[in-house]
Every structure is written in structure tokens, then in C-alpha cells.
Amino acid sequence: MHRTQRPRLRGPAATLAAVALLGGILATGPTAQAAPRADGHLTDLVNPFIGSQNEGNTYPGAAVPFSMVQLSPDTGHSVGYDYTDTEIRGFSSIHPSGVGCGLGGDLPVLPTTGDITETDNAAYASGFSHSDEKASPGYYQVGLTSYGGIDAELTATERTGVQRYTFPATDKANVLINAGQSLHRTVSTTVEVLDSRTVRTAITGRGFCQDTEPYTLYTVTRFDRPFADSGTWKDGSVTGAPRSTGTGGNGAWVRFDTTKDRTVEATTAISYVDAAGAARNLRAEGGRSFDRVARAARATWEERLDDVQAQGGTETQRRTFYSSLYRSFLGPNVGQDVDGRYTGWDQKIHRAKGFSYYQNWSLWDTYRTQAQLLSLLAPREARDMAISVLKIDEQSGWLPKWGYGTVETNIMTGDPVTPYLTNAYQQGLLEGYEEQAYRTLKKNADGVPPAGSPAVGREANKEYLADGFVPYLKGRPHAKPGDSDYDHGGSATLEYALSDAMLGEMAAELGHDADARRYRERAQNYHRIFDASTGFFRSRDGQGAFTGPADPAQSEGFHEGTSWQYQWLVPQDLPGLVDLIGGTDATNARLDSFFAYDQLLADPAKTVREVWVNGPYDYYNADKYNPQNEPDLIAPYTYLSTGQPWKTTDVVHGALTLFTDTPTGMTGNDDMGTMSAWDVLSSIGIFPVQPGTDTWGLSTPVFDRVDLTLDRRYYPHGSFTVRAPGTSDTDRYIRSARLDGADQPRTYLTTQDIRSARSLSFEVGAEPSTWGTSPSDAPPPLR
Numbered sequence: 001m002h003r004t005q006r007p008r009l010r011g012p013a014a015t016l017a018a019v020a021l022l023g024g025i026l027a028t029g030p031t032a033q034a035a036p037r038a039d040g041h042l043t044d045l046v047n048p049f050i051g052s053q054n055e056g057n058t059y060p061g062a063a064v065p066f067s068m069v070q071l072s073p074d075t076g077h078s079v080g081y082d083y084t085d086t087e088i089r090g091f092s093s094i095h096p097s098g099v100g101c102g103l104g105g106d107l108p109v110l111p112t113t114g115d116i117t118e119t120d121n122a123a124y125a126s127g128f129s130h131s132d133e134k135a136s137p138g139y140y141q142v143g144l145t146s147y148g149g150i151d152a153e154l155t156a157t158e159r160t161g162v163q164r165y166t167f168p169a170t171d172k173a174n175v176l177i178n179a180g181q182s183l184h185r186t187v188s189t190t191v192e193v194l195d196s197r198t199v200r201t202a203i204t205g206r207g208f209c210q211d212t213e214p215y216t217l218y219t220v221t222r223f224d225r226p227f228a229d230s231g232t233w234k235d236g237s238v239t240g241a242p243r244s245t246g247t248g249g250n251g252a253w254v255r256f257d258t259t260k261d262r263t264v265e266a267t268t269a270i271s272y273v274d275a276a277g278a279a280r281n282l283r284a285e286g287g288r289s290f291d292r293v294a295r296a297a298r299a300t301w302e303e304r305l306d307d308v309q310a311q312g313g314t315e316t317q318r319r320t321f322y323s324s325l326y327r328s329f330l331g332p333n334v335g336q337d338v339d340g341r342y343t344g345w346d347q348k349i350h351r352a353k354g355f356s357y358y359q360n361w362s363l364w365d366t367y368r369t370q371a372q373l374l375s376l377l378a379p380r381e382a383r384d385m386a387i388s389v390l391k392i393d394e395q396s397g398w399l400p401k402w403g404y405g406t407v408e409t410n411i412m413t414g415d416p417v418t419p420y421l422t423n424a425y426q427q428g429l430l431e432g433y434e435e436q437a438y439r440t441l442k443k444n445a446d447g448v449p450p451a452g453s454p455a456v457g458r459e460a461n462k463e464y465l466a467d468g469f470v471p472y473l474k475g476r477p478h479a480k481p482g483d484s485d486y487d488h489g490g491s492a493t494l495e496y497a498l499s500d501a502m503l504g505e506m507a508a509e510l511g512h513d514a515d516a517r518r519y520r521e522r523a524q525n526y527h528r529i530f531d532a533s534t535g536f537f538r539s540r541d542g543q544g545a546f547t548g549p550a551d552p553a554q555s556e557g558f559h560e561g562t563s564w565q566y567q568w569l570v571p572q573d574l575p576g577l578v579d580l581i582g583g584t585d586a587t588n589a590r591l592d593s594f595f596a597y598d599q600l601l602a603d604p605a606k607t608v609r610e611v612w613v614n615g616p617y618d619y620y621n622a623d624k625y626n627p628q629n630e631p632d633l634i635a636p637y638t639y640l641s642t643g644q645p646w647k648t649t650d651v652v653h654g655a656l657t658l659f660t661d662t663p664t665g666m667t668g669n670d671d672m673g674t675m676s677a678w679d680v681l682s683s684i685g686i687f688p689v690q691p692g693t694d695t696w697g698l699s700t701p702v703f704d705r706v707d708l709t710l711d712r713r714y715y716p717h718g719s720f721t722v723r724a725p726g727t728s729d730t731d732r733y734i735r736s737a738r739l740d741g742a743d744q745p746r747t748y749l750t751t752q753d754i755r756s757a758r759s760l761s762f763e764v765g766a767e768p769s770t771w772g773t774s775p776s777d778a779p780p781p782l783r
Contacts (some may be wrong), residue, residue: 042305043298045322048135049663051098053083055616056666058327059095060135062156064300065329066358066381069270070095070104071154071161073142076122078102080183083663088128088144089121090178091154093161093219093270096360096404097330098670101209101411103404105183106217107201107268111165112174113147116253119233121181126150137305137326138297155294158334159281160269164290167258171228175266177221179203180250187214189250193242196226199252200275206407211481213407213454215343217270220278222286224265229255265290272359272406273349277337284338304329307377310683312704312727319661321683321702324676328373331672332385335359335405343406345396355384357391361403364412365671367420368633372688372696373677375427376754379714386424389417390433393440398455401482408454410482413559414495415458418445419692422502426694427751428714438510445503445519451479460485460492463542468528469493472539472547472557488559490529490539490548491631494569497525501572501782502692520783523572530580536563553623561631564594564623568632571690572782574641588642594635595625595651608654616668627655628668633678637689637697640747641778646733646768649700652682653732656702684708685722685762686749694751695779698772700724700732700764714755721759735769737762747772748779 051058057079061072072095075085079102080095090108108121118124125146132143140154148168155162167173177199179189184207191201199221206214232244232252244250256264267286271277288296308325310318336342336357344350350357358381374382393399399421402411421437424430430437448462449455456479460470472489485492504519531538531546539557541547548556552563570577581587592598599607612625619629626632636651658667659679667675681687685701701724712718737744740757749760772778 041302042322043137043301045319046137046301046305046326047319047323047661048137048140048326049083050320050323050661051327051663051666051670052081053663054666055669056664057098057100057669058666059097061091061095061140062138062154062161062297063330064138064156064158064297065304066331066333067156067158068334069093069156069159069161069268070097070330070333071156071163071268072140074105074108074121074183076125078183080105083130086127087125088142089125090176090181091152091161091163092182093268094217096333096362097327097672098666098675099208099362099672100669102183103208105181106203106205106270107219108178108181109163109221109266109268110176110178111144111147111150111152111167111264112176113150113167113170114172114174116174116176116233116238119178119236119238119249119251121176121178124176136298137301139294153290153294155290155297157285157293157297159271159338160267160285162265162267162290162293164263164265167256167262167264169259169262171257171259173256173258173264175223175254175256175264176251177201177253178251180246180248184208186248188245188247190245191232191243191250191252193227193230193232193252193254196230197223199254200278201252202275208402208404208409209411210409210483212404212409215272215405215407217272217405218275218278219268219270220275220282221266221268222282223254225256225261227254228257271337272335272343273337273341277339277341281338301326307709308680309707309709310703311706313702316661317683317702320659320665321680323661324659324679324683327670327676328370328673328680329378331362332358332360332388335388345392345400345403345406345408347406348395350391350395355387356381358385358388359403359405360672361389361400362672362674363400363402363416363420364414365630365674366677367416367423368630368674368691369677369681369688370673371420371423372427372691373681375423375429376710377708379427379429379711382424382427383429386421386429386437387433389421390437390440393444396453396455398449398453398457399440399444401456408482410454410456410480413483413485413488413492415444415499416495417441418499419502422506422692423688423694425506426692434510438506438512441503441506442515445500454480456480456482456484458485458496460489461496464493464496464525467544468522468525469540470496471542473542474547474556483559488557490537490557490563491559491561491566491569493529494526494537494566497523498569498572498692500525505693505782523782524576526570526573526577527580535581537567538563553621555620559631560619560629561626562620562622565619565626565632565635568635568638571634574638574778575781578642584642588639588644591638591642591647594623595647597647597650600650600654604654604657608657612655613658613667625651625655627658628675630671630674633674634687634689634691637687637699640689640697640772643773643775643778645699645747645772648697649732649734652699653702656682685724686760689748689779690782693782696749696751696754697779698734698737698747698749698760700734700762701727703727716755717758719758720754722762723759724762724764727762727764731764731766733765733768734771735763735765736771745772745774746777
């Protein structure tokens with residue numbers, strides 16, 4: 001996110017009352033619904049409006065899995081669409097899902113009628129009503145109430161967006177193609193009316209949260225019938241000229257006579273390579289009717305969702321679950337044209353051979369949940385994504401931190417690319433690339449990008465390698481655009497150490513023993529920022545002295561969080577963390593305080609929505625769990641390592657109630673599917689408790705049964721089933737577990753367990769048991 005135990009109350013009665021309340025928490029407010037379907041397919045259950053209010057920053061428009069195009073309405077919100085807005089400024093082609101700052105929104109297109117007197121999309125925006133608005137995977141429809149009433153429909157292929165407009169009867173039905181306005185800064189634009197049916201643009205933009213290097217997007221839009229008239233505009237002046245260029249404020253207008261035929265269709269293809277690439281993408285994926293494209297998009301989504309068959313649970317839980325699964329497959333996004341060409345981070349044109357090239361890397365977020373979900377459910381795409389990240393280093397000289405399109409933004413801190421790639425390695429996705437990946441990660445872990453590189457990498461590595469911590473240097477000037485590790489010394493130290501642990505595992509498995517010892521020693525650097533006088537992690541200054549507030553509920557020195565929230569980010573060595581805190585009893589007491597566990601059992605609705613969560617960006621200066629942001633996403637699973645796994649169930653199931661089938665049913669920014677993947681994995685009952693390895697922690701599933709269809713190239717059985725018959729709000733504690741019928745006392749699985757077995761079965765009940773409470777049952781530390 002950018003801008004991410006059972007004390008006192010004992011006995012069955014107390015437990016049943018608490019869990020019943022936990023299961024009944026529902027969000028209030030307006031309830032947009034998915035477009036109705038009559039055939040009972042899984043796409044029926046997906047509501048693309050979830051997260052479109054209260055800064056979830058999702059979009060309701062049309063896309064197919066991992067597609068280059070995400071065609072969706074923009075209403076004036078910084079990232080595109082907000083459910084509370086009342087006007088639509090245009091339907092634009094790019095919408096990375098759930099990001100925290102303005103990004104994308106290129107080429108907003110809007111149908112209008114009458115004379116064209118305005119060229120600012122805020123001025124010519126159209127009203128709309130949710131009563132005439134529908135969305136389902138690959139399809140969006142809205143009735144525009146301005147301009148005599150226009151019906152707008154959207155659908156998409158991988159590289160094209162298709163729009164259909166039904167106008168009133170008029171001889172002045174317009175389509176405004178705005179090349180000069182987007183959700184970030186437009187640097188320069190060129191727009192050309194090529195012929196009586198085609199408009200072409202080149203749009204150079206920059207910016208995401210802060211300034212970035214520029215990138216260029218090429219588009220070509222082809223209409224299904226000739227224009228009655230056309231022209232362009234520049235800086236507010238509307239003309240009949242076929243071409244306009246400038247630093248922004250440019251666009252094209254085309255006009256149709258709809259007195260007899262009221263419907264107009266248009267297909268826009270995009271490319272990050274060149275105009276020829278956009279034209280090829282249009283020839284390859286265009287030329288089909290709107291209805292045919294919409295049917296194909298829906299079928300694509302149905303095939304993708306069908307790999308996860310959930311049985312049981314409530315209708316709301318199923319709709320929420322499948323909506324989260326849908327959002328988990330929205331990114332990263334295809335970056336290559338149909339001929340395999342793509343623009344690399346060296347700004348040169350390359351051609352992908354033997355893999356598909358992907359882009360858009362929200363790594364600080366996705367390395368914790370979504371990367372693992374894709375490794376399980378979409379391993380072929382996940383492999384290509386990991387190879388794409390290696391190509392970034394190969395072509396630009398350094399690995400990414402937060403990459404958008406063809407450029408680095410340097411948003412967020414730490415070293416998220418290391419656990420992202422070591423996860424791919426541990427999941428078996430880097431076959432043939434193991435040593436290249438290791439060399440690349442070693443360079444990243446041991447060095448700092450040169451001054452001429454746009455990347456910041458491990459910006460504070462010089463001090464970290466010398467002293468064992470990232471210094472917190474308040475007010476230090478940024479050498480490059482983006483965030484700085486020096487601004488967040490405490491959290492950056494923890495993230496570097498986590499990455500060192502994951503790289504140490506990879507080094508050991510590849511036989512690089514000396515490196516493995518070195519990285520494993522560095523993984524213990526979390527000790528260097530533990531302040532024994534406070535009992536919490538704390539930032540140090542350039543001379544090594546603890547600095548900033550001693551209160552661990554203050555955020556200074558920690559990125560989007562506090563020491564309370566970051567203290568559990570030591571998945572590589574929870575036994576060592578427990579020792580620092582003062583032993584298992586002291587750690588459980590601290591966990592109970594962190595999760596307000598007594599309150600959670602006594603009044604779960606209030607605890608979840610008022611004690612834990614107070615607002616979408618309210619992650620500063622707090623001593624409680626924040627399920628709406630990334631730093632403590634794994635925190636509920638810490639109980640698996642402290643002998644109280646039933647408390648993981650209580651906390652996880654409490655957090656799951658924050659995901660609902662409403663526009664506000666998202667916990668903060670979705671961050672390219674990160675939060676959605678947390679919901680999916682936690683609902684299934686398996687969660688990546690050591691991001692960067694192949695360890696999956698266990699908790700009680702939401703559903704009686706979940707059947708996963710898996711890729712036989714990576715999972716020989718081709719399926720894996722998780723069963724928890726009878727699981728409910730009242731019976732949800734694990735009493736025993738069995739893996740292919742054999743006793744499973746451990747609170748975790750490995751990916752090899754999933755590959756070698758066919759099913760994981762839980763027996764559940766109304767009271768906690770001794771399952772998973774032995775120290776030997778906990779996920780092992782990486783040492």
C-alpha cells in the first residue's frame with residue numbers, strides 16, 4: 001500500500017458467541033452488483049465493484065487475465081474510479097489494479113452529442129447512475145445521463161479495448177479521444193486522424209506518487225464505420241485539422257450520424273513499443289464484433305476461475321472469495337506485442353523468445369501473497385513473470401523495486417525483489433535460470449546501483465553491510481526520484497534481513513556454501529535494531545545510536561507502519577524473535593495485546609472495524625494489527641510458532657470479515673492483487689508464512705471443500721483438495737489434520753507436500769484442541 005489466545009473467556013458458550021459475531025460482520029453502505037447471468041457460471045459470483053470505494057482503488061471495467069489493457073471509467077478519483085463520484089470523464093485504457101497513487105488512465109474516451117465546446121474532460125464529463133451500471137469479468141456497461149442519454153459498454157482482449165456506444169438519434173454523435181489527460185502527468189502527445197475510421201496517438205507520460213522517468217504509450221483506434229466529420233484540438237482550440245501535437249491538452253474528435261443507426265463500435269489497441277506494434281496488435285486481436293469479444297472475455301475468465309471450486313460457505317463468502325480470486329489475476333500485465341517485441345528498461349526494443357514478457361511490478365506488496373498464489377494457480381505465467389524480472393536486470397543493469405511499464409519508480413523501500421525471485425526458485429519456476437537468478441540476486445544483495453542508474457536498489461547497503469543496519473537519516477536529500485531506505489531505517493533493516501535469509505536458502509541449495517553462511521548471518525541483523533530498553537525494534541542513526549521516538553506505537557523510521565506492526569516481520573527466525581521478546585508467554589501476551597484478543601472475542605465487530613481499522617490510510621502511530629496494509633499481513637500466523645494456533649484462526653477469520661460483497665469490501669488499497677490474494681489464501685486455509693520460501697502455514701478454511709486444478713508440469717497429480725467438513729462460524733477450530741490420510745500434526749506444509757499429496761483434510765470443532773501446539777509442529781526457522 002502506498003500513500004500498505006483466548007484469555008479470560010473460556011468454555012464453549014463464550015467461544016460460540018464470539019465466533020458467531022465474527023462470522024456476522026458485514027459492511028454497510030451502497031451495494032453495486034455484478035451484471036446478472038443466467039447460466040450459473042462462476043463469473044456470476046464476481047463483483048468488480050468491490051474495492052471501488054474507500055480507497056480500495058480497484059476498477060470495475062473490462063480486462064482479461066494479466067492483460068495489457070484494462071478499459072475502465074474514470075470519475076475524477078486519483079486512480080480512476082470511485083463509487084461515490086457522480087460523473088464519468090472518460091473510459092481509459094490503463095488501470096493497474098488497487099495502486100495507491102495516480103497511475104495510468106491513458107487515452108480517456110467519451111461519447112457526447114452536440115457541438116464540441118469543451119476539451120477538458122472534467123468539463124465535458126457525463127453524469128451517470130449506479131442504477132444503470134453493471135459489471136462482470138470482461139464486461140462493463142453504464143448509462144450516461146448527459147447528452148440525451150448514451151449507453152456505453154466496454155469489453156477487452158489482451159491488447160485491445162472495445163467500446164460500444166448507443167446514441168440517441170442525432171446527426172452530432174461525437175466520440176472524444178483525449179490524448180492529453182491521464183491519471184499521471186502527460187509530457188507530450190501526438191494525435192492523428194489517419195483516415196475516415198482510424199485515430200492514432202503517441203502519449204508520453206511520467207509520475208507515480210513522485211516523479212519518474214518518462215515512458216511512451218502508442219494507441220490506434222479503429223471504428224466500425226466511417227466518420228461523418230472529424231478533427232483535433234489543442235489547448236482548448238477545436239479544429240478540423242487531422243493532426244495535433246504538444247505538451248498536453250491534445251485530442252481528437254470524430255462524429256457520426258446516428259439518426260438511423262444509433263450504435264457505434266470502436267477498438268483501441270495499445271503498444272509500449274511503437275505505432276507499428278499497436279497496428280499489429282489491432283490486426284491480430286481486433287476486427288471482431290463487440291458481442292463476440294465480450295463472450296470470449298467471459299469464457300477466458302470462466303476457465304481461469306474454474307481452477308478453484310469452493311463448496312460450502314455463505315453466498316456472501318463465495319461472492320467475496322471469487323471476486324478476490326478474479327482480482328488476483330489482474331496483474332502483472334503483458335508487456336509484449338503480438339510479435340513478441342517489447343521495450344526493455346534500457347528503452348531499447350527486444351523480442352521475447354521462449355517466454356512472454358510481463359511488466360508492472362508492485363513488489364513490496366505482491367511478494368507477500370500474490371506471487372505465491374500465482375505460483376500455485378498460474379505457474380506458467382508466474383515463471384514468465386520471474387523471467388521478465390531477470391530481463392529487467394539483464395537489460396538495464398539492475399533489478400526493479402516498483403516498476404511501471406518500461407521504467408523504475410523506486411516507490412516503497414527494502415529489497416522486495418529478492419523474496420519475489422527466491423519464491424519463484426523455491427516453487428520450481430526458474431528451471432534453467434537458477435544460476436542467472438542467483439548471480440543477479442547476489443549483485444543486488446551485495447551492491448548499490450551506480451549513480452547513472454535510475455534504480456535505487458538496496459540504497460543503504462554500504463552502511464548495512466558495514467554496521468548491520470540501515471541508518472535512519474532524517475531529512476537526507478534523495479539522490480533519485482522515489483522513496484528512500486534512509487527515511488525508514490528501522491523497517492528497511494528488517495526487510496533487508498528477511499531478504500538475506502531467503503537468498504541464504506537459495507545459495508545453500510545451489511551449493512554456494514560460503515555465500516549461504518554469509519547471508520544467513522546477515523539475516524540475523526534484525527537483532528541490531530532491537531532496543532532492549534523498550535523491548536521493541538527501533539531505528540538507529542548514522543552513528544549507531546537509537547533515534548526517533550522510544551514509543552513503539554510511533555511511526556518514525558518505519559515505512560507505513562510502526563514498530564508494533566513491523567515486529568513480526570522476522571519470518572526467517574521467529575524462535576529468535578521470541579527469545580528477544582522474553583519467551584513464549586511474553587510473546588503470546590504481546591500478540592494478544594496487538595490483536596486486542598480479549599476484545600476480539602468479546603466484541604468482534606467493534607474490534608475488527610474500530611480497534612484494528614480506522615481508515616484506509618490510517619497506518620501510522622498505532623499499536624494494533626492493521627489488516628489493510630502489507631507490513632503485518634503475516635502477523636496472525638505468528639501464533640503458529642508460539643503454540644497457540646487456534647488464535648491464528650480467530651484473528652484470520654476476524655480479518656476475513658473485512659472483505660465483503662460491497663464497494664467498501666476491501667481492506668485498504670488492493671495493491672495489484674495483494675490483499676485479494678491474502679483473502680483467497682486465508683479462505684482456503686494455506687498461507688505463505690515465510691515469503692520467499694515454499695512454506696505454507698495452515699489455518700481453518702472458510703469452505704467445506706476447495707478443489708484446486710493445478711498445472712501437471714509443476715504438480716504431477718494435477719489437483720489438490722482442502723477439506724474441512726462442517727466448518728462454520730461455530731465449528732472452526734482445527735482438531736486434527738491429515739495429508740492423504742496420514743496424520744499431519746504440523747501447522748505448515750511445503751510445496752513438495754502439495755505436489756506429492758492429493759488432499760489435506762481438517763477435522764474441526766467448537767473448541768481449540770492440542771493440534772499444532774508442540775514446538776516441533778511450528779514452521780522451522782531459516783538458520
